[in-house]
Amino acid sequence: MSGSIAASAAGPGPSAAGPARLSVSTVRQFVAARSKLCDGTVRVMLLRAAPQWDGPAEQPAAHGTRVRVVVAPSVLAVHEQILRHLEAPAPPEPRVLVVLTDRENTELDPGLLARVYGHRIRSVDNWEVVQEAFGASGLDTRLRGETWAAEALLDAAGTRGWRTIGRGVLSRDEALARLTRRRLRLDDDSGDTPAGRVPPGVSDRVDPVALFRWTLTPGGPELLRELRGPEKAGLSRFLAAPEQGGAAGRVITALVDADHGPDSAAYAVVCAALWGHAEADHDLYRARGRAERWLGEQPPAQGDELDRLLASFARSGEAYVRDLLDRGEHRLADPVLTRAAQLVAQFGAQAAATASPLLPAGLDARFTAAGHALAGDSTEVVTDSVTALRAHALARRDGETRARIERVRMAVRLRRWLAGNPSEKIDSVSDGTDRQIRELGWADRALEHLEAGGDPDAVLAGAYNRIGDQVRRTRRALDHAFSERLAVWTADAGSPGSLLTVESLLTRVVAPVVAEPGRRVLLLLLDGMSAAVAAELGQELRRQWAEFDPLPGAHGAPERRGVAAALPTLTAVSRTSLFTGTLMKGDQNDEKRLFPLHACWQGAPAAVFHKDDLRGPDTGSPFSTALGEALADERMHVAVVLNTVDDRLAKEQKLGDGAWRANEVSGLEPLLRAARANGMTVLLTSDHGHVVERRSSKLDAPAGAIGSARHRGPGDPVAPSEIALAGPRVVWPEPGAHIVALRDHDARYTALKAGYHGGATLAEFTVPLLALLPFGAEPPPGWRELGDPAPLWWSEGTGIETEPGAEAVAASGAAAPAATPSRPGARQSRKAAPPPAEGVISLFGEDALAPLAPLASPNPADPATKPEAPSPQAQSPAVALVERLVATELYAAQLELLARKPREPSSLPKALVALVEAGTLPLTALAERAGQPASRAHGFAATLAQLLNYDGAQILEILPDNRTLRLHRAQLIEQFGLRTP
Numbered sequence: 001m002s003g004s005i006a007a008s009a010a011g012p013g014p015s016a017a018g019p020a021r022l023s024v025s026t027v028r029q030f031v032a033a034r035s036k037l038c039d040g041t042v043r044v045m046l047l048r049a050a051p052q053w054d055g056p057a058e059q060p061a062a063h064g065t066r067v068r069v070v071v072a073p074s075v076l077a078v079h080e081q082i083l084r085h086l087e088a089p090a091p092p093e094p095r096v097l098v099v100l101t102d103r104e105n106t107e108l109d110p111g112l113l114a115r116v117y118g119h120r121i122r123s124v125d126n127w128e129v130v131q132e133a134f135g136a137s138g139l140d141t142r143l144r145g146e147t148w149a150a151e152a153l154l155d156a157a158g159t160r161g162w163r164t165i166g167r168g169v170l171s172r173d174e175a176l177a178r179l180t181r182r183r184l185r186l187d188d189d190s191g192d193t194p195a196g197r198v199p200p201g202v203s204d205r206v207d208p209v210a211l212f213r214w215t216l217t218p219g220g221p222e223l224l225r226e227l228r229g230p231e232k233a234g235l236s237r238f239l240a241a242p243e244q245g246g247a248a249g250r251v252i253t254a255l256v257d258a259d260h261g262p263d264s265a266a267y268a269v270v271c272a273a274l275w276g277h278a279e280a281d282h283d284l285y286r287a288r289g290r291a292e293r294w295l296g297e298q299p300p301a302q303g304d305e306l307d308r309l310l311a312s313f314a315r316s317g318e319a320y321v322r323d324l325l326d327r328g329e330h331r332l333a334d335p336v337l338t339r340a341a342q343l344v345a346q347f348g349a350q351a352a353a354t355a356s357p358l359l360p361a362g363l364d365a366r367f368t369a370a371g372h373a374l375a376g377d378s379t380e381v382v383t384d385s386v387t388a389l390r391a392h393a394l395a396r397r398d399g400e401t402r403a404r405i406e407r408v409r410m411a412v413r414l415r416r417w418l419a420g421n422p423s424e425k426i427d428s429v430s431d432g433t434d435r436q437i438r439e440l441g442w443a444d445r446a447l448e449h450l451e452a453g454g455d456p457d458a459v460l461a462g463a464y465n466r467i468g469d470q471v472r473r474t475r476r477a478l479d480h481a482f483s484e485r486l487a488v489w490t491a492d493a494g495s496p497g498s499l500l501t502v503e504s505l506l507t508r509v510v511a512p513v514v515a516e517p518g519r520r521v522l523l524l525l526l527d528g529m530s531a532a533v534a535a536e537l538g539q540e541l542r543r544q545w546a547e548f549d550p551l552p553g554a555h556g557a558p559e560r561r562g563v564a565a566a567l568p569t570l571t572a573v574s575r576t577s578l579f580t581g582t583l584m585k586g587d588q589n590d591e592k593r594l595f596p597l598h599a600c601w602q603g604a605p606a607a608v609f610h611k612d613d614l615r616g617p618d619t620g621s622p623f624s625t626a627l628g629e630a631l632a633d634e635r636m637h638v639a640v641v642l643n644t645v646d647d648r649l650a651k652e653q654k655l656g657d658g659a660w661r662a663n664e665v666s667g668l669e670p671l672l673r674a675a676r677a678n679g680m681t682v683l684l685t686s687d688h689g690h691v692v693e694r695r696s697s698k699l700d701a702p703a704g705a706i707g708s709a710r711h712r713g714p715g716d717p718v719a720p721s722e723i724a725l726a727g728p729r730v731v732w733p734e735p736g737a738h739i740v741a742l743r744d745h746d747a748r749y750t751a752l753k754a755g756y757h758g759g760a761t762l763a764e765f766t767v768p769l770l771a772l773l774p775f776g777a778e779p780p781p782g783w784r785e786l787g788d789p790a791p792l793w794w795s796e797g798t799g800i801e802t803e804p805g806a807e808a809v810a811a812s813g814a815a816a817p818a819a820t821p822s823r824p825g826a827r828q829s830r831k832a833a834p835p836p837a838e839g840v841i842s843l844f845g846e847d848a849l850a851p852l853a854p855l856a857s858p859n860p861a862d863p864a865t866k867p868e869a870p871s872p873q874a875q876s877p878a879v880a881l882v883e884r885l886v887a888t889e890l891y892a893a894q895l896e897l898l899a900r901k902p903r904e905p906s907s908l909p910k911a912l913v914a915l916v917e918a919g920t921l922p923l924t925a926l927a928e929r930a931g932q933p934a935s936r937a938h939g940f941a942a943t944l945a946q947l948l949n950y951d952g953a954q955i956l957e958i959l960p961d962n963r964t965l966r967l968h969r970a971q972l973i974e975q976f977g978l979r980t981p
Contacts, residue, residue, distance in 0.1 A: 135164030221261025258296030268317020371459030441531025452658030528646035530689030552782025710759030787918030
């Protein structure tokens with residue numbers, strides 16, 4: 001008899017107090033938990049239940065087997081189903097029969113019961129099934145209180161089951177967290193993987209981050225909306241619990257109910273502006289009201305409680321979106337911010353949005369604030385505005401935004417430089433080239449960034465215009481002053497003295513390196529590289545290379561050197577003079593022929609390679625065959641000309657991003673890698689600098705007299721923007737010629753190009769020289785490692801800082817201790833330096849105060865010679881700061897606590913002065929400045945750190961390269977109470 005016939009023959013059906021109806025999931029999980037039932041034997045299991053079944057007749061069981069489910073509403077039907085299954089002529093499929101019946105054990109034949117699984121009608125408790133499904137030894141009593149959860153857990157188990165918990169007690173939080181993760185598809189918690197995707201130890205929590213990510217999953221919020229009423233309400237309560245999603249859970253579930261679930265993250269960003277960042281006013285409260293109505297007819301709270309709830313929710317959401325941006329997940333973050341901007345308009349929250357650290361409106365407002373700050377007088381406001389700008393989440397979003405922020409930072413640097421009232425006086429040609437390398441080239445670099453892009457924000461653009469005008473006026477005055485000195489020096493055939501020149505570079509710098517056995521030189525000449533470009537490239541290269549002062553016998557602190565070009569400042573003049581070691585006009589053939597013959601090589605082979613010599617013979621070769629062989633030759637010295645900078649001047653202007661990067665200079669990085677691999681000493685230099693085209697005017701010149709874009713032959717009267725030059729250094733069109741050169745940046749004789757050279761400005765005349773070795777390499781004799789060559793006004797901490805009590809130092813035009821003359825009202829020039837502070841001799845030792853001596857003994861009247869200056873320590877503001885530091889009781893107490901005190905008492909103050917001056921210094925350079933052997937550099941640095949890093953403050957920091965120290969001067973001043981009245 002079939003199940004339906006048995007049902008019709010049944011006696012009275014179950015009463016209202018009869019057994020409950022079993023769900024498909026309950027039966028499935030109950031059977032699946034009994035692996036013995038499915039061992040291949042033909043069996044029958046009786047389950048006490050309402051004889052109703054809506055599911056498929058066949059259901060999955062343990063070990064991939066299946067069972068058949070039937071109902072038996074009467075004793076006769078029970079007997080019939082048992083006997084038909086057990087006494088079938090052939091083994092039935094499936095082999096296990098599950099019979100749902102509301103009969104009692106006493107109603108059935110004992111002999112028949114003896115033939116069924118368990119010898120009785122089994123009662124089904126959903127919680128018992130849940131316990132078995134999780135492999136638990138017990139259940140949390142709080143879980144049993146969630147009456148809706150048992151059937152939900154069994155139903156959600158599906159065919160995958162639940163990952164067992166190892167016979168422990170199944171807690172309410174773990175069970176509901178697993179249920180939530182599976183129902184909302186937060187992760188895969190199937191039994192197929194031992195640990196699923198849930199991190200160990202957090203399987204019992206669904207945190208705000210998981211919820212916000214879930215809301216951004218297509219269809220995710222609909223999964224909650226589509227659940228049955230009791231389960232949906234139960235899971236919503238669970239997600240809103242403080243130990244789960246908390247405020248985020250409460251608001252997100254409310255948004256899901258209001259059909260706004262997918263916009264939860266965007267809504268949080270807007271709420272963060274309304275309840276966290278913006279100042280309260282009438283418009284703000286109106287916008288808040290519109291935002292609150294978005295939570296639906298029944299918001300999760302009212303009044304002040306709702307304010308607190310939304311504020312907490314907003315903080316979680318904002319942190320989540322910020323993390324997406326920081327990790328570069330723009331696929332998720334960008335749509336959120338776009339939708340947030342739409343909600344801003346919908347809620348009327350435009351004013352609040354300007355305070356947001358995530359919304360584009362907040363970034364725009366910070367650019368405007370930076371413009372106002374740059375136009376004001378408060379250094380603190382400028383610092384705060386730049387710090388806020390760089391802290392915005394979108395500050396690193398794309399190259400354009402990064403370039404805009406870099407321009408703001410450059411403007412702040414120029415503002416600081418101008419605030420120091422830089423002197424417009426040039427004492428000599430040597431003084432001018434020195435200032436160009438250590439000060440003015442950095443200002444040129446910063447101005448180039450401003451000029452390269454401007455800004456779409458009107459306030460910021462206006463600030464740039466004002467700063468740019470001031471810088472250009474100052475630079476014009478400096479260039480005019482320099483050109484006057486240059487004209488006199490050139491006409492008088494003055495001795496260069498300590499000043500390096502292109503024709504003396506091989507003799508004075510290269511020859512001492514070559515003289516050391518085993519040394520090889522790679523001379524890289526970046527045609528047209530100015531001091532500004534060298535400052536930018538050098539800053540990048542110093543991350544992987546140590547930089548040195550390569551001038552043997554030089555006095556004073558190590559410094560990046562400038563080299564004087566030949567005149568006019570053209571490739572055919574200066575580059576040929578450099579490679580041949582004599583002032584002359586020539587071409588590549590002259591350079592190739594005469595370079596190997598120079599005495600500096602002492603008979604060793606040397607070769608120079610030009611642009612056409614660099615291209616490899618095939619796709620995989622970085623160098624030509626000849627250049628590759630020269631680099632690999634253990635005796636060969638190599639010079640390579642790289643034309644990227646000079647080529648750029650003849651082409652389009654570099655707009656938008658004013659930066660110069662090593663990978664933009666064709667061939668530079670492969671050559672540096674080859675130098676490192678072959679143990680070569682690298683000298684990176686140029687033949688002349690350049691000026692950049694920025695709204696220049698074309699000047700008329702006599703017919704046939706134009707020699708280049710920036711110089712001409714004599715003839716017409718000399719204009720204010722021109723200077724007449726004559727003497728031995730002028731080698732065009734023949735040695736000792738007369739020329740007229742431009743000394744203003746914004747003038748030219750020829751057609752419009754991206755930039756020009758040939759004139760008499762400091763930017764064109766000054767050739768930068770960078771001497772580089774791999775970290776840890778032994779330097780040639782006489783080489784001294786540099787600290788940070790950037791001037792103090794360039795230095796920055798958070799944003800661009802002006803450190804308390806260090807205004808005099810920040811006003812200095814250079815990081816080097818030597819001072820530059822100033823206009824009235826500025827700090828005193830080196831000629832009018834104040835006397836040494838009282839106690840200096842006792843602090844630093846008498847020998848430390850000896851005046852600097854020149855390299856040679858040139859004519860004192862020679863304008864090219866640097867005048868002798870008092871000791872930089874005696875006149876530098878760094879000494880005054882260290883004097884105040886050493887006089888404090890805290891310093892004395894820290895000194896007493898040192899485990900090992902230096903043998904030379906003056907070494908610590910010397911080191912501190914060097915750090916105050918430079919900001920960052922390699923350990924070996926610091927040891928040298930303090931008179932300590934290089935072998936003790938690390939130990940000496942540890943002593944300094946113990947001395948300064950009082951009470952957990954990190955005043956002296958060892959950088960991650962483990963070879964460089966950085967002094968945080970602002971913290972030093974604050975921690976030791978060194979503020980000036």
